[in-house]
Amino acid sequence: MRVIIADDEPLLRHHLSKLLEDISSEIEVVACAKDGVEAVDKIKEQQPDAVFLDIRMPGLDGLEVACTINALPKPPRIVFITAYDHYAIEAFEQGALDYLVKPINEDRLEKTCQRLLSKSGHHGQVDSDQLIQLLEHAQEKRTSNLTWLKAAKGDDIHLVHVDDVEYFRAEDKYVTVVTKENEFIIRTPLKNLVRMLDEESFWQIHRSVIVKVSAIGRVSKDITGRMHVEVASTLCKLPVSRNAHSLFKQM
Known part of the structure; x- marks a missing residue:
């Protein structure tokens, strides 16, 4: 077939x-x-x-x-x-x-x-x-999983559907929510957020990064052996911790 x-x-x-x-x-x-x-x-x-x-x-x-x-x-x-x-x-x-x-x-x-x-x-x-x-x-x-995020952009609050999120990045006291078109801010710690997301759709690849699996374009290693994932829509490179390398070795 x-x-x-x-x-x-x-x-x-x-x-x-x-x-x-x-x-x-x-x-x-x-x-x-x-x-x-x-x-x-x-x-x-x-x-x-x-x-x-x-x-x-x-x-x-x-x-x-x-x-x-x-x-x-x-x-x-x-x-x-x-x-x-x-x-x-x-x-x-x-x-x-x-x-x-x-x-x-x-x-x-x-x-x-x-x-x-x-x-x-x-x-x-x-x-x-x-x-x-x-x-x-x-x-x-x-x-059973998180569907909508109440996220801030400037002085405004937006409802962001989880399916539109490319990745989450922890920065200081906030978490940046990145979609194809925009970036927003939420206060929920990454360690709490990861428990609310579908584990098959979102992987925590670093202590400061959760990425949507379907947003990943490719995975690469530099000459030191450090691994990065590249987001397909923006070509943004995100770090992968050594503990998370096994996520990609199984693919």
Whole structure:
């Protein structure tokens, strides 16, 4: 089965590609795309059997890509991936075979692959009971963790969604919250904050830094052996303590 992965997060593309190939030797990742326009082009060019499609992408979003490729003579099976479970109903209206909520659970992904590899029909969707169970599981997982931050910028207080945060950096008595567009300040100590975040989505890589895993573009070492992660959107380099090196050796 030939597969394309379309997601604007480079680390997720790499991680998902490796997981798929580890799950079954019958699955071959033939291409990856970083946005919706590139996804459509590669799907037309490669004509894959299935596509793992992020919903929130630049250019065309995942739902728009699905609408476009469903008009092809031989459309691929679609598996949507997103951190936002409220898209699920619309995703299934676009003919999704399945729906995965970030961070991706390996057991859940294996079940998805079993559906993809089955010979029963081209668009064998998950039934309504399975969809309800999936959404309930996703909601339980998300509500157990911190969702919104009340953060200061100047004299104003902003509500910042945790999914929009790239990393947290402790500085003196404050913690700086960094998104793609802005920086904010909160007073919650990093040691308290790390317990409130989803441990699969956010890693404490240094005593002063918590980073969103999907925001990491690459990991590098300097000549002294010190490790840094580079945030994909800003190319900002963040230090990795020696105790946290094992997080990346396991990938």
